[in-house]
Amino acid sequence: MPPAACRGNPTSRSAIVADTAAGYHLLKIDGYSLTKVTPTGSCLSSSPFTVGGHRWRILYYPNGETANSADYMSVYIKLDEDHLKVQAKFQICFADHVKTQPSLKFKIVRAFTREGFTSWGYAKFFKREDFEKSNDLKEDDSFTLRCDIVVIREIRAEDSSEIVLPAETFVSVPPSDMGRQFGELLENEKGADVVFEVGGQTFAAHRCVLAARSPVFSAGLYGLMKEGDNAAGVVRIQDMEANVFKMLLRFVYTDTLPEMEEEDVMCQHLLVSADCYNLERLKLICEEKLCGYVSVGTVSNILALADRHHCNGLKKKCFNFLGDPANLSAVVAGDGFKDLSRSCPSLMEELIAMLALPPSHPK
Template sequence: MFVSVPPSDLHQHLGGLLLTEKGADVVFDVGGQTFAAHRCVLAARSPVFSAELFGTMMESDPAGVVHVQDMEAQVFKALLYFVYTDSLPKTEKADEEDDVMSQHLLVAADRYNLERVKLICQEKLCGFIDVGTVATILTLAEQHHCHGLKKACFNFLSSSANLRTVMATEGFKHLSRSCPAITEELIAMLVNDS
């Protein structure tokens, strides 16, 4: 009535810490772009960062720089933003780019065991499922153990019209070759539905 307590501003404060780099004690090199960060924050958020930065697997070079392989700089940057703020940076990108970004982020989130951002990516990707994308998304879901996203893809493919169109795509050929178990699950679904 006389005092109103505003919502938590912890994520804003940590977002500021990432931005100012105050007290940063680790530098990541991702494809030539460098990012300063705080080891304790990373370790608090991800068991993989914790092992990498505090364990015996500490993988920095003599200058204390950690080299991140097989990841685009902008993906690592978004991941770092999430680690500090628990949300993803706002993008003004076209849908298609956002779709691809979400796929890359999901892979990165799986790598660092960041379960919540993995779920955020899955939720986003559910909205991108169509005849052109479902095979790729389903491959990704299978490879990175995304239960909900896989369900959404199967739901889309439970329409015979969708499945027929998708089966003619290159993506589907790739899917059936890289994840044969998925093709079997599809057959099982069709048998059960008929």
């Protein structure tokens, strides 16, 4: 029998928490047959994309990376940066195999480093003979790869002494399903009484839902702007892409954002739209996500965006990033920083003032 001090509830608790950032990229190969002339060991590269604040590329070897894999297609994910060490999990598959958000079964964390490996992947991803007989190769001689990446940002210990062990329950109350139900209302368009025309596409919606969620929509649909096309049930929106408005509507109805391709780019567009329609929660969500994408290649654009739309947290993140001399030196050498200097001189004054301050030391 354990001593009295070892019986009963624990006196304290802690947890190891892994802070992560996830995203995915789609790479479409048009003209598969033409890529077969690529010799073994030579690859075709995707455009660079950003996940977790780091730049990546997908490498596709039509005839394998080595002689040992010459009968196969090889695919790899490559960290497209020279000076960083990044830990990440990844998964590469055909896009058609992912019907919903993947379960991310890959559990091995890989280290992408300049000194070790800058790329990881599958030397024998798919045997060409089998691939050419499969449904993954489309009739138009194309196929699409999907690469999911989870970047491990930080692993830390947290005090979890506030955790309360659950008591025995007799009734199980399901979580709220309202978001899904409103999402279905948006999808099936039942009872829709307004149509938006954006970027050549139309979207049916419900005035009362939009008005309840956004004072700007409320004024536009029920207030001073009821004249003209709006009164007839058609609202034309300029200066916004259709896919951005579609994501905006999805948030209005469900209060959530689904996973997004090119998340960093979409979040910048959504932040601007959220500010325009006074959707403060959406704006903060985008601001928080963009904090994870601040890098040498993105900080100039993100800082300008944060300044224009009064995103103080995102602005502080950019300044902290530029406070590192190595980061600042790399950024100053780029064209983006020169454009920022010309278009936002007040930001330069703030940055210079920040850099002039002596570093603080703990007492």
